[in-house]
Amino acid sequence: MRIGVITFPGTLDDVDAARAVRYADAEPVSLWHADPDLEGVDAVVVPGGFSYGDYLRCGAIARFAPVMTSVVEAAGRGMPVLGICNGFQILCEAGLLPGALVRNEGLHFVCRDQWLRVENNRTAWSTRFDEGAEILVPVKNIDGCYVADQATLDLLEGEGRVVFRYVDGNPNGSRNDIAGIRSANGRVVGLMPHPEHAIDALTGPSDDGLGLFYSVLDALSPLATPA
Ligand SMILES: NC(=O)CC[C@H](N)C(=O)O
Numbered sequence: 001m002r003i004g005v006i007t008f009p010g011t012l013d014d015v016d017a018a019r020a021v022r023y024a025d026a027e028p029v030s031l032w033h034a035d036p037d038l039e040g041v042d043a044v045v046v047p048g049g050f051s052y053g054d055y056l057r058c059g060a061i062a063r064f065a066p067v068m069t070s071v072v073e074a075a076g077r078g079m080p081v082l083g084i085c086n087g088f089q090i091l092c093e094a095g096l097l098p099g100a101l102v103r104n105e106g107l108h109f110v111c112r113d114q115w116l117r118v119e120n121n122r123t124a125w126s127t128r129f130d131e132g133a134e135i136l137v138p139v140k141n142i143d144g145c146y147v148a149d150q151a152t153l154d155l156l157e158g159e160g161r162v163v164f165r166y167v168d169g170n171p172n173g174s175r176n177d178i179a180g181i182r183s184a185n186g187r188v189v190g191l192m193p194h195p196e197h198a199i200d201a202l203t204g205p206s207d208d209g210l211g212l213f214y215s216v217l218d219a220l221s222p223l224a225t226p227a
Contacts, residue, residue: 001026001220003213004041006071006087008033008062012049013084013196020196021045024213033065042220043080043124044071046087048141048194058101058143059089068094080124080216081188085141088180088190097181097190098156099148104141105173111140113205114171114193116164116179123186124219126163128211135208137193139171144192146174146181156181164191187219 003021005028007014018028029041033051038044051062062068068090075081075096083091091097104110113136118129129135148156153175156162164180172192180191195209 001043001217002029002039002041003027003216004029004031004038004044006031006033006044006046006067008049008051008065010050010053011047011086013047013194014049016194016196017045017047017084020199020209020213023199023210024217026213026217031067033062033067036066036070038067038070038074043082043216044074046071046081046083046090047196048085048087051086051090054086054143057093058086059091059093062086062090063093072096075183075188078185078187080219082125082212082216083188083190084194084196085144085192088192089143091188091190096188097183098152099146099181101143101192102145102147103143104145104171109140109142110144110171112138112171114139114166114179115168116193117167118163119165120160120163120182122160123163123182123189123215125189125212125215127218128215134167135198135211136206137195137198137209138205139193141172141192144172144174146178146192148175159184163189164193
């Protein structure tokens with residue numbers, strides 16, 4: 001399987017995302033923000049960082065990058081897309097996921113290891129987890145507070161579209177302790193914590209993040225049943 005990893009000016013975590021893809025025995029393919037060509041990849045990771053310096057609003061400029069036009073189009077055809085941190089912010093700005101990420105409640109950049117509960121495993125990126133499993137993954141952001149209007153929150157909760165929820169403390173004031181959500185068809189997932197930084201127990205804090213990268217291989221397998 002070939003999994004694209006996008007680099008924007010200001011992206012930080014493309015190298016780690018590509019490494020996570022490799023750990024899961026897939027082939028990472030570098031995609032450039034200014035090039036709309038997705039090079040025939042099977043799935044796309046939009047990694048973390050500070051795309052375009054976070055000017056205006058996190059993800060607000062990246063959403064107009066030529067590569068994102070192709071990602072939105074491919075997602076419409078069912079291609080799995082994972083947005084991590086700044087990537088999640090970009091997917092919300094692009095309209096692939098509802099809601100928005102705003103300044104952390106404490107107004108500080110938060111960098112710590114964070115427990116999450118896997119709330120939903122019917123997505124292209126979470127089938128390898130048991131629902132209710134708790135995983136340890138780093139968070140590192142300043143605009144990580146997930147907000148949406150009440151109707152959207154009710155819809156997400158009602159349709160099982162909250163995929164990851166903070167446990168043992170909410171680091172940023174996210175509504176309903178939401179750490180990650182999915183699209184209606186389960187193919188697009190965004191989360192603020194960084195699974196690509198938790199792929200090797202030796203360097204820590206766990207290898208729990210690998211589950212997302214293995215899950216997408218299952219979703220892409222010809223035998224997969226739709227999430
Ligand atoms: N680690 C990241 O991707 C950071 C995301 C974003 N720039 C923020 O600080 O909220």
